[in-house]
Amino acid sequence: MAIYPFVAIVGQEPLKEALLMAAIEPSIGGVLALGDRGTGKSTAIRALASLLPEIEVVRGCPYRCSPVQPAEHCPACAEGAERIAERMPAPVVDLPLGATEDRVVGALNLERALSSGEKSFEPGLLARANRGFLYIDEVNLLDDHLVDLLLDVAASGENVVEREGLSVRHPSRFVLVGSGNPEEGDLRPQLLDRFGLCVDVRTSADLRERMEIVRRRDAFERDPDGFVRDWSRKTSALRRRVVAARDKVSKVAMPDDVLEKAVQLCMALGADGLRGELTLMRAARARAALAGEPAVSMLSLKSVAPLALRHRLRKDPLDDTDASVRVERAVEEVFIP
Known part of the structure; x- marks a missing residue:
């Protein structure tokens, strides 16, 4: 499925700048985009994936452990087994508003438990997001128990699951990105404080800019692959700038x-x-x-x-x-x- 190119987004300069800074320096602490519906918040955040440099991971590790950073290894990688390195795109994981706690933190693999009687852990979204970005749309509507869970993991960089006879710890270090409409409710102060940057996103009031937004969106929807190809050169150029900036920040x-x-x-x-x-x-x-x-x-x-x-x-x-x-x-x- 084609994703709208980041470089084709018209306007919204503060949002684009904030996302690029978070991609260059993850320790900033993530980005929160609050504002009107239909202003491109989700589009910009999901488009960021195409600009992220690849990461080096241990082949076969469900937590995407780094081959060269033992302090952040999961138990399996820490045991000293052969670690073969491979490269893969940095993950950008969506956390759906209605996600259950099991889906977020992981749970017992029921299929394996029923078929063989073996207790094994099925990693959740926090495992998939390790060393990448975790995106929450309508973050201000997130259930309180999931907010508490995210705060714990964001503070420690580790997900701890103890249930159904399982006791699992694995690394979960991610850049938190959220979007929402403030008219639908406020964020809890503890969660708000976890976002490094906050952007106020508004609907464009410029006639020409709005026309160009509609024109480009229509072109994308009529021929997504062709539209992405048309912007591929500028996308590659911006990706090179981001990679270079990460190396020298x-x-x-x-x-x-x-x-x-x-x-x-x-x-x-x-x-x-x-x-x-x-x-x-x-x-x-x-x-x-x-x-x-x-x-x-x-x-x-x-x-x-x-x-x-x-x-x-x-x-x-x-x-x-x-x-x-x-x-x-x-x-x-x-x-x-």
Whole structure:
């Protein structure tokens, strides 16, 4: 099944930039896209898969363990058995809104248990998402017990299943990506805090842009494979940029004067904890790496500030100003020439 190309998406620049930064620097902590229905949130997130570099895995491992990182191995790979390396696309796994806990965490393989009496574990979505992306559409409608489960796994990087006589632990490190319409309910603060970047997605108000969106979508639906081929060269070019940026993001310098502004900005906004500063630093580095810059500039820091901080602000019952506006106002105050 053809997937709409990322490079063919018209507009929505903040969303596309946030997804690219998360692909370049997974430690940012993922992306949350909130906004109107039909604005391309799911399309952009699913299209990201075509830009991700391949990963090296242990052949036959259901958890996609890395052949060269023993600290993150599942029990089978850690036992020292022969590990043959192979390459595969980085996983982008959908977590359906109505998914059961068994499907998410894994469960007893009933077919094998009934046919041979053998107790074996059937890995779930958290196993499939290891070393990749886990996407949740309508994340604000996710059942509370699944939210608790995801918070535990996201914090530890490990999925623990103890039920039906089974006791299984396996690595589950993933970048969490979610989308939703805020009119249908708010996210729990604990889950909201787990997303590194938050994007406010709105319907385009530009006539020409809307016409181009409709034109391209219609062309894709009439001939999906042909449309994807038409955009393949630009897709390959962007993939090469992402791969190059991932290779050099750790080498991008963070000057002290830029870091000082990042801390001042978080203090001015009253952001709780230090996740705001860390996310700002990582996102600004990713943006600089994508642009081919050797060091983070003030421009990169200001550009990523709304994405990294808008969802970390304390709610003020006396101030109903939009969160993005509050961040932009603080940026203007902190970055006074």
